[in-house]
Amino acid sequence: MLKLLTRVQRFRSGFPLSFHFLGWVVLFSSVLTLVVSAILIYTDHQARLTEMDQRLQAIESEYAASLTASLETLDQELLQTQLMGILSLPDIVHLRLNIKPDSELIMGVAPRDARVDSYKLDLPPAGEAPSALGELTVTASLERIYQNTKNRAFTILATQFFITLLVAVLAVWAFQHFVARHLAAMAAYAKDFSLEQTCIPLTLDRRDTALRRTDEIARTADAINQLRERLHKDAARQKQDAAKIRKFSTAIEQSPSSVLICDRQWRIEYANRKFTQLTGYAPESIIGKKPGSHSENEQEIRGSRYLWQGIRLQVQRVGVWQGEVNSIRRNGERFWEQLIVTSMKDDAGHTTGYLILGEDISIRKRYEQQLLRQANYDILTGLPNRMLALDRLKLALAQAQREGSMVAVMFLDLDNFKHINDTLGHDAGDSLLIEAARRISSCLRGTSTVARLGGDEFLVILPGLAGPEASAQVAERILESFTPAYSLSDQEVFVTTSIGIAVYPADSDNSGALLQHADAAMYQAKRQGKSSYAHFTPEMHEQSHERLQMESRLRRALELEEFELHFQPILETATGQLRTVEALLRWNNPVMGMTLPDRFIPLAEETGLIIPIGEWVFEEACRAANRWKLLTGRDIDISVNVSPRQFRDPRFTGSVKAALSRNDLAPERLELEITERLLLDNSIETADILRQLDREGVRLAVDDFGTGYSALSYLKGYPFDTLKIDKSFIHDVTQEQEAGALVRAIINMAHSLGLTITAEGVDDALQAEFLKKEGCDLAQGYFYSVPLPDRDFTEWLKIHYLD
Numbered sequence: 001m002l003k004l005l006t007r008v009q010r011f012r013s014g015f016p017l018s019f020h021f022l023g024w025v026v027l028f029s030s031v032l033t034l035v036v037s038a039i040l041i042y043t044d045h046q047a048r049l050t051e052m053d054q055r056l057q058a059i060e061s062e063y064a065a066s067l068t069a070s071l072e073t074l075d076q077e078l079l080q081t082q083l084m085g086i087l088s089l090p091d092i093v094h095l096r097l098n099i100k101p102d103s104e105l106i107m108g109v110a111p112r113d114a115r116v117d118s119y120k121l122d123l124p125p126a127g128e129a130p131s132a133l134g135e136l137t138v139t140a141s142l143e144r145i146y147q148n149t150k151n152r153a154f155t156i157l158a159t160q161f162f163i164t165l166l167v168a169v170l171a172v173w174a175f176q177h178f179v180a181r182h183l184a185a186m187a188a189y190a191k192d193f194s195l196e197q198t199c200i201p202l203t204l205d206r207r208d209t210a211l212r213r214t215d216e217i218a219r220t221a222d223a224i225n226q227l228r229e230r231l232h233k234d235a236a237r238q239k240q241d242a243a244k245i246r247k248f249s250t251a252i253e254q255s256p257s258s259v260l261i262c263d264r265q266w267r268i269e270y271a272n273r274k275f276t277q278l279t280g281y282a283p284e285s286i287i288g289k290k291p292g293s294h295s296e297n298e299q300e301i302r303g304s305r306y307l308w309q310g311i312r313l314q315v316q317r318v319g320v321w322q323g324e325v326n327s328i329r330r331n332g333e334r335f336w337e338q339l340i341v342t343s344m345k346d347d348a349g350h351t352t353g354y355l356i357l358g359e360d361i362s363i364r365k366r367y368e369q370q371l372l373r374q375a376n377y378d379i380l381t382g383l384p385n386r387m388l389a390l391d392r393l394k395l396a397l398a399q400a401q402r403e404g405s406m407v408a409v410m411f412l413d414l415d416n417f418k419h420i421n422d423t424l425g426h427d428a429g430d431s432l433l434i435e436a437a438r439r440i441s442s443c444l445r446g447t448s449t450v451a452r453l454g455g456d457e458f459l460v461i462l463p464g465l466a467g468p469e470a471s472a473q474v475a476e477r478i479l480e481s482f483t484p485a486y487s488l489s490d491q492e493v494f495v496t497t498s499i500g501i502a503v504y505p506a507d508s509d510n511s512g513a514l515l516q517h518a519d520a521a522m523y524q525a526k527r528q529g530k531s532s533y534a535h536f537t538p539e540m541h542e543q544s545h546e547r548l549q550m551e552s553r554l555r556r557a558l559e560l561e562e563f564e565l566h567f568q569p570i571l572e573t574a575t576g577q578l579r580t581v582e583a584l585l586r587w588n589n590p591v592m593g594m595t596l597p598d599r600f601i602p603l604a605e606e607t608g609l610i611i612p613i614g615e616w617v618f619e620e621a622c623r624a625a626n627r628w629k630l631l632t633g634r635d636i637d638i639s640v641n642v643s644p645r646q647f648r649d650p651r652f653t654g655s656v657k658a659a660l661s662r663n664d665l666a667p668e669r670l671e672l673e674i675t676e677r678l679l680l681d682n683s684i685e686t687a688d689i690l691r692q693l694d695r696e697g698v699r700l701a702v703d704d705f706g707t708g709y710s711a712l713s714y715l716k717g718y719p720f721d722t723l724k725i726d727k728s729f730i731h732d733v734t735q736e737q738e739a740g741a742l743v744r745a746i747i748n749m750a751h752s753l754g755l756t757i758t759a760e761g762v763d764d765a766l767q768a769e770f771l772k773k774e775g776c777d778l779a780q781g782y783f784y785s786v787p788l789p790d791r792d793f794t795e796w797l798k799i800h801y802l803d
């Protein structure tokens with residue numbers, strides 16, 4: 001039974017729409033036909049009954065008078081004839097004539113159990129007699145009428161039923177053909193539709209006519225196809241979006257930087273693989289925690305609390321924070337991280353979360369610290385170098401000014417050092433310097449500074465002195481410490497030193513002047529017979545007279561055309577091809593002879609003469625580049641040194657551009673060499689000027705890298721193209737492992753910043769080979785060519801590029 005019900009249910013649910021429709025049409029038309037036919041039959045039946053009534057009434061009007069006459073005359077025969085006549089009328093089956101007072105005449109048979117209609121008619125006498133002569137009751141049979149009605153009803157119902165059935169079948173067929181099968185096709189299409197089939201359109205099995213193109217079926221099919229197309233496009237877009245999202249999430253997951261994504265409450269939502277590698281924390285262990293508080297190390301959590309408070313505040317205010325952070329790995333190891341924290345915003349500009357990118361910069365930091373040490377300390381003796389010594393002197397002077405104390409500056413120079421170096425060799429010279437540094441240091445208090453200025457020159461700074469005599473005591477102690485013999489190369493050697501002393505504030509309140517004075521006093525001590533010390537006296541100013549003379553010569557040098565440029569080629573290490581030529585200034589003075597820049601550039605800078613001299617250098621260098629082009633047919637780049645004083649000149653960029661355009665030289669042919677010192681000089685809008693030059697297309701190089709601040713990260717902020725490693729680094733690359741490792745690290749890190757590397761001061765083939773192997777791009781040095789005067793350089797070009 002249950003099975004049967006289920007089948008019926010299934011059949012009903014699968015019943016085509018047209019059959020449902022057929023059922024309803026048949027039912028409705030049958031009921032309608034039935035009602036209409038019933039009304040018709042009933043109306044007809046009623047009409048016949050009325051007709052019967054009329055016929056009976058017609059008997060009264062036709063027969064009453066003649067019957068009355070027959071009764072008055074008592075003519076029975078006539079009466080019978082008349083009654084017979086009435087009985088012969090259709091459907092009249094029985095007549096009863098009551099004759100007053102008490103006789104009765106009956107004719108015909110009154111049918112039993114049949115439907116009849118009776119009619120009584122009075123037969124009044126003629127004249128004014130008080131009562132009727134008789135009464136005739138006419139009975140008519142209604143059987144014929146009822147039979148007729150039955151027959152009619154049957155005929156009408158049968159006819160109507162067949163017509164209705166035919167119309168219904170036709171309607172159903174038409175509905176099935178024109179509508180239902182298309183609806184079924186659409187239903188089947190919709191049922192089978194999936195996102196994989198969005199390219200298959202819905203097609204209907206019907207002729208394409210103009211009329212049909214606009215009907216409901218066509219419109220529905222169009223709507224379905226439009227829906228399909230939209231879905232097709234949406235699905236394609238979603239596919240593309242999903243591919244993009246997959247790509248981005250893979251990129252983030254496999255990013256070489258660590259990535260943390262936080263929600264708006266700074267709770268970590270995601271950590272990539274690199275983060276785990278870097279810190280040792282698995283994503284599960286930090287999700288939901290805040291950056292800085294995810295550590296298992298209590299000390300780090302405490303330490304980073306304020307840092308992260310600051311970071312969060314800045315990111316919420318300005319949108320970004322970046323800096324270097326000393327973090328702790330899960331295993332307790334410390335490391336340096338470069339962090340960039342930014343807010344993520346939606347299209348409406350509302351913050352949706354925060355992104356934290358981290359990069360392990362421990363190696364870079366280590367090298368930077370090493371470089372910084374190298375920049376501030378003398379490698380050989382471990383003493384502060386000139387730069388650090390000058391910083392300390394400035395600090396000591398500032399402190400003395402506050403406290404009203406004195407500062408003594410001592411210049412020391414080892415007597416006969418050059419002779420020892422030449423006779424016993426460099427190693428002995430180095431040992432001497434190390435031991436001398438140790439002996440000088442041993443004579444000083446903790447607050448004093450001893451520095452090596454270069455060669456055999458040392459500087460001692462004695463801060464917080466009560467009087468000038470204290471410096472003399474120290475000088476004597478130093479001289480005494482030099483008395484014991486030095487053991488150099490298994491030989492006992494006696495070395496002395498000469499000391500010049502200048503005191504703040506008595507001799508000067510300026511660090512530069514104090515150094516010059518101490519230097520002058522040192523020469524005086526040497527003149528006195530070595531192993532002695534001398535205090536600065538104003539007479540020693542004589543030497544500055546020499547400086548004045550040089551200044552007046554320098555002022556006229558341009559006018560007298562005493563300057564010339566020498567050129568040194570810079571070559572590609574890999575191919576040996578010429579890439580650039582560095583222009584180096586020489587001053588050919590009739591009295592002083594050929595003077596190197598180190599002697600006059602500081603003076604030119606001090607006096608401002610460097611500005612017109614620098615303009616002359618630009619002009620000459622550009623001209624030379626054009627000459628070489630004419631000679632070789634090649635574009636040869638030119639590199640020109642620029643000192644900080646030139647940068648301070650507001651017309652600087654203008655004069656560079658003018659020289660380029662006067663000589664019709666493309667800006668990218670010119671490279672400006674700028675020392676690291678310039679970047680530290682806050683008085684100049686260095687970054688702005690460099691960017692301006694960079695926009696012009698002029699190339700920029702950091703010169704003497706390693707002698708200044710030496711922080712590669714510092715260079716990131718400037719648009720440099722080239723980094724020139726100072727010759728002091730190259731000198732030892734093949735002899736000292738550490739120097740080699742340092743140069744290698746500089747090359748790698750500079751390459752990672754997209755900089756071209758030039759090695760300066762390449763003296764021999766081993767150095768050249770090392771640089772080539774380590775991927776240093778360019779090199780210059782005596783190994784390739786010394787700086788050559790114009791004519792000689794032209795010859796060099798001819799030999800290398802024309803023969």
Ligand SMILES: Nc1nc2c(ncn2[C@@H]2O[C@@H]3COP(=O)(O)O[C@H]4[C@@H](O)[C@H](n5cnc6c(=O)[nH]c(N)nc65)O[C@@H]4COP(=O)(O)O[C@H]3[C@H]2O)c(=O)[nH]1
Pocket residue numbers: 568583584585596597598601614617641642643673703704727760761762763780781782783787
């Ligand atoms: N020991 C050694 N030295 C080598 C070797 N190859 C080249 N050099 C020297 O290294 C110096 C390189 O120039 P720099 O570092 O720009 O250093 C330059 C630069 O800072 C400055 N200078 C030179 N010409 C100009 C100029 O026109 N304007 C300005 N402002 N400064 C200049 O004077 C500095 C010294 O120039 P120079 O005496 O010509 O000294 C040059 C060159 O002769 C080598 O293999 N071994």
